[in-house]
Amino acid sequence: MKGLVYRGPHEVALETVEKPMLLADTDALIRVTLTTICGSDVHLCHAHIPTTPGYVLGHEYVGIVEQVGSKVSQFKPGDRVIGPAAPYCGQCERCLKGDIMHCMNGGVHGSGPEFGNLSGAQGEYMRIPYADVNLVHVPEQLEDEQVLFVGDILSTGYFAAEKAAIAHGDTVVVFGAGPVGLCAVQSAQLFHPERIILVDIDPFRLEAGLKLGATDTINAKEQDVLEVIGKLTGGKGADAVIEAAGAEITFQQAVKCAALCGRVVLVGIFGQPVSFPLHEAFMKNLRIEMGLSYLGHMKKLVKLIENGKIDLRSLITHRMSLNEVQEAFKLFEQRTEQVIKIAIRP
Ligand SMILES: NC(=O)c1ccc[n+]([C@@H]2O[C@H](COP(=O)([O-])OP(=O)(O)OC[C@H]3O[C@@H](n4cnc5c(N)ncnc54)[C@H](O)[C@@H]3O)[C@@H](O)[C@H]2O)c1
Ligand SMILES: [Zn+2]
Numbered sequence: 034m035k036g037l038v039y040r041g042p043h044e045v046a047l048e049t050v051e052k053p054m055l056l057a058d059t060d061a062l063i064r065v066t067l068t069t070i071c072g073s074d075v076h077l078c079h080a081h082i083p084t085t086p087g088y089v090l091g092h093e094y095v096g097i098v099e100q101v102g103s104k105v106s107q108f109k110p111g112d113r114v115i116g117p118a119a120p121y122c123g124q125c126e127r128c129l130k131g132d133i134m135h136c137m138n139g140g141v142h143g144s145g146p147e148f149g150n151l152s153g154a155q156g157e158y159m160r161i162p163y164a165d166v167n168l169v170h171v172p173e174q175l176e177d178e179q180v181l182f183v184g185d186i187l188s189t190g191y192f193a194a195e196k197a198a199i200a201h202g203d204t205v206v207v208f209g210a211g212p213v214g215l216c217a218v219q220s221a222q223l224f225h226p227e228r229i230i231l232v233d234i235d236p237f238r239l240e241a242g243l244k245l246g247a248t249d250t251i252n253a254k255e256q257d258v259l260e261v262i263g264k265l266t267g268g269k270g271a272d273a274v275i276e277a278a279g280a281e282i283t284f285q286q287a288v289k290c291a292a293l294c295g296r297v298v299l300v301g302i303f304g305q306p307v308s309f310p311l312h313e314a315f316m317k318n319l320r321i322e323m324g325l326s327y328l329g330h331m332k333k334l335v336k337l338i339e340n341g342k343i344d345l346r347s348l349i350t351h352r353m354s355l356n357e358v359q360e361a362f363k364l365f366e367q368r369t370e371q372v373i374k375i376a377i378r379p
């Protein structure tokens with residue numbers, strides 16, 4: 034089969050690779066019908082996260098079940114499915130505590146031997162471990178594009194909004210209008226805040242945010258972020274802040290723009306240590322949360338999509354085939370065009 038292989042720092046190549054096969058009786062084999070590229074793939078490609086080369090990349094997918102192991106009871110060949118970027122076993126000590134993020138038998142698809150050696154989504158087929166635990170049926174009336182982001186960036190955006198404990202009438206600030214920040218905006222509006230202020234430096238992405246539920250945007254290149262937030266909140270600051278940019282400056286602004294007893298949630302991943310306005314956070318009694326996102330809400334998110342409460346199709350700015358995946362990778366990374374997400378059909 035064909036797949037986009039990580040060949041070593043800064044090098045990816047579309048190659049013919051071995052088709053995955055069932056390794057355990059709880060596995061399923063799926064044929065990928067739609068996939069996409071994530072910021073994490075770019076981090077892997079540039080060895081910001083060091084991994085052993087030679088594996089197929091990708092961890093966001095929609096697919097059709099081809100084959101199931103003898104112990105898989107909830108899925109059969111022909112079923113249309115999605116699954117989490119980081120599958121889990123559902124039975125280990127961590128999973129039983131609800132901490133599926135740190136499953137002792139888990140890993141991340143398409144991220145190499147260091148992350149469980151699990152099939153990548155930027156190929157024609159994938160092996161899904163613990164299929165009954167991880168896979169989710171896609172309702173017939175939903176298109177692949179509607180559910181493509183559930184297992185990764187939508188779950189992350191929802192995780193951020195949930196951790197931010199947004200109440201009716203709150204003011205929310207989201208830093209970063211990348212795919213994750215935009216999913217956080219769409220998730221935040223489910224909790225009925227009065228305002229969602231979106232901050233980025235890219236006017237195209239800010240505009241995209243307005244369609245997904247942002248009420249105000251701030252271009253950090255042109256405006257004084259803290260001053261504008263101060264004005265919009267009558268000097269009180271934001272009740273809930275989501276940091277989805279992963280930069281030192283946005284982290285500091287996130288702490289500074291939070292109201293007394295506000296919540297700050299960090300979902301951006303920081304490549305380096307950052308300095309922390311601890312005294313300010315302390316004096317304001319802020320609650321700061323962070324971490325790997327929870328991927329156990331997929332069924333609930335599919336329901337919200339079915340009910341029309343979540344619709345992220347507008348994130349898809351480009352549609353390409355697997356044969357063009359190398360080009361897609363470059364475009365996604367270098368943002369030479371106005372790009373948010375690229376849907377790739379094998
Ligand atoms: N917690 C998790 O489990 C999890 C899961 C997926 C991704 N992530 C992380 O979430 C973050 C966002 O991911 P993404 O795919 O949306 O990435 P992205 O790089 O596309 O988005 C970041 C956005 O921040 C904007 N930005 C840059 N400087 C800024 C500034 N000074 N002020 C405001 N905005 C600024 C960029 O223009 C961009 O739109 C990344 O750090 C990623 O690694 C975390
Ligand atoms: Zn991802």
Ligand SMILES: [Zn+2]
Pocket residue numbers: 121122123124125126127128129135136137138139
């Ligand atoms: Zn587990």
